Amino acid sequence: MTSNLHMYVMVLPLFGALLVSLFGRINRRAILPLTLVSLALSALASLGVMQSVLQHGSFSYTVGNWQPPFGIELVVDHLSAMMLVLISWVALLATFSSLKSVARDLEGREYQFFTLYLILIAGLHGLVLTGDAFNLYVLLEITSITTYGLIAMGRGRAPLSSFNYIIMGSLGACFYLLGVGYLYILTGTLNMADIARILPTVTGEVATATAFGFMLVGLLIKMAFFPLHGWLPHAYSDAPTGAGVLAAPLMTKVTVYLMIRVMFSIFTVDSPLIQDAGVQNLIVWVASFAIIIASVLALGQKDFRRMLTYIIVAEVGYMVGGAWLANAQGLTGTILHIVNDALMTLCLFLAAAAISYRIGGLGLERMTGLYRKMPITMAAFTLGAFSMIGVPPTCGFFSKWYLILGGIEAGQYSFVVALVFSSLVNAVLFFRIIEIAYFRLDGNGHDHAPVKVEEAPMMMLQPLVVVAILLLAVGFGTGPLIDHVIRFTLPGVF
């Protein structure tokens, strides 16, 4: 049984973008209902897709009835269905907050912002659905170009950050395209399943390895893996608040998903390149190094949002390292961490958005006494922080646990040490903020006059509370999530 439901997940935000660009410029009050309705319907449809995959297993869909390998095939399996649900719900929750902050930051240009915003979401959905290597490149560029635009709308040095991201992002995409070119010359096809079928029969190990190298490096640039991460901290901290809450949780995580797709859907687990101990060791070592350096860099930041961007770079190290441990525990940890990290990052960026909406900045020294001023925001922030550190029962603990188990099983102790080190650094980072915001009082604050509670507006507070609860819910639901979804995504050999 196949249905068209997954097409609606992707097309509804795209259609919403068209309507926002048409009617939003005439009347700005049309933007809110159009954006929310298209995203909410898309999120509901994603649940339908997930349910259908859980009941009937994975299926593929040929667009326009051009049969693969000639036509473009969409593949809906457990992993992509999970990603669809993740993307559409994270996007929906982030949108409530960005509708509020964009109305203030970019007055009069909201329709431009939300047109790009919705196209970005549609592109992300397309990325996780596509089963075609070249189509993936096009969608990668759709998501990137919209993100360049969104980032450039920020204030201050945002255009410069956006330009650096354009150069690095396009370089990454070009490398990926080169890899696809090599594969096309070798196999004569672009369909992922078809490439995987033909590749073992191809002679020319060097050319195959070159293709793999180009694709991998391209994706590593796009996901800001450590030595190639230079563009990310500026881009995400200079972006308008409303763009940060969407791009930060989703972009890097979806690119990690793409790396897993390239590794296991194009090259397959039996490929000598993935089984090669030298390659595995190299990448896991660099990942360990990445985690440690990014954590140390995060320590040096004086701005909350900038600190979070370096934590994102460290988390990318977790996921890349986990995938290259090449065992079931590590890959389970990586896929689980894609979900958890998207939620944790969303939680912390929503908290940052709410705080900066109220106090106008995110310098750490300005956060004194925040627990009294914004108790609910800070409670949610604390949950997000605990999840980032990896305190049970928040979800961050479980994925880290699997990653550490995988590291021990693979004998990669450097990776285990890096994970534990990063948890400790995260603890220092977040307890420093908790210390400032909870214990330190304002300069004249030695009297016990009750501080006036000034919470963020409801539009920003509600999604934050929902995400904080989700962090706990996913933590408690880790077992079923692995048994019913992630277990099916692991390659058979593991």
Place this chain on the structure above:
Amino acid sequence: MDAFMTEVVAKYNYWIYVILMMIGFYAMIGKRNLVKKLLGLNIFQTAIILLFISAGVKRGGGIPIVDKHAALEHGVHAAQTVNPLPHVLMLTAIVVSVSVTGVALAVLLRIWREYGTLEEDEILEKLSQ
């Protein structure tokens, strides 16, 4: 040396693509002027386009437009027809490259209006003040 030269001449299309790619890569990474970086990106993308197009070439191949009736009667001779797929793919890649250039130029315009220069060093100097 002779063997190397034969290799270069036999696969000259790939060598041209590698040289162009290196020029573009150098401009993107090494140059401090933002417009030169963007030009480097364009050269890099052109190199990739040439790689794909040259992969589709066949000696003595004709254009891939076939007469329907002739094709139904005699079939299509793959050896006498150029593979059209790389060209189609590169049409899409050109669209992508033009869009990226457009966005980048718009962003450069904003940088120019804000800082009055497109030299990265001068912008960073102004930012640090």
